[in-house]
Amino acid sequence: MKRSLATMLVFVGLSLLGCGGPVTEPETAPDTDAPATVSQLSSCTASCPGGTSVSCTGSNCSATDNQGVTCGGTFYACGCGNLPACSAYSNKICTTAGQQLSCCNNGRPDALLCSNAGGTTYRWYYF
Numbered sequence: 001m002k003r004s005l006a007t008m009l010v011f012v013g014l015s016l017l018g019c020g021g022p023v024t025e026p027e028t029a030p031d032t033d034a035p036a037t038v039s040q041l042s043s044c045t046a047s048c049p050g051g052t053s054v055s056c057t058g059s060n061c062s063a064t065d066n067q068g069v070t071c072g073g074t075f076y077a078c079g080c081g082n083l084p085a086c087s088a089y090s091n092k093i094c095t096t097a098g099q100q101l102s103c104c105n106n107g108r109p110d111a112l113l114c115s116n117a118g119g120t121t122y123r124w125y126y127f
Contacts (some may be wrong), residue, residue: 025041038122041057043055043056043057044056044062044068044069046058046063046064046067046069047066048065048068049079052078054068054081054082055082056069056082057071058071058072060072074088080104080108083102083109086103086112089103090124090125092124093121093122093123094120095122097122098114099113099114101114101124105126108127112124112125113127123124
């Protein structure tokens with residue numbers, strides 16, 4: 001009886017050792033030719049003329065010095081701080097009539113107004 005118990009314990013112990021630890025993926029070297037795009041939540045900053053900068057945080061971001069940054073598909077231009085580009089919203093559908101959206105128009109702060117475009121559709125327009 002003792003012999004069969006010892007044999008069973010040895011078998012169980014060896015079975016557990018054979019399971020091993022978690023499988024890890026091999027590390028790959030970073031691609032130095034890839035653009036400066038980040039796929040996780042992160043911050044991007046671009047240097048702008050006059051010693052200023054513009055930055056944003058998002059799931060996907062990229063930065064181009066002297067131009068601006070893009071986060072989540074929205075471009076933030078130099079000269080406007082962290083305002084989105086007006087062209088990204090102009091004439092696009094909005095939901096609340098009378099709502100204003102501060103934005104950047106050709107490097108200068110501007111705003112759009114959500115206005116009725118006919119029927120129950122509202123769009124962002126310059127005002």
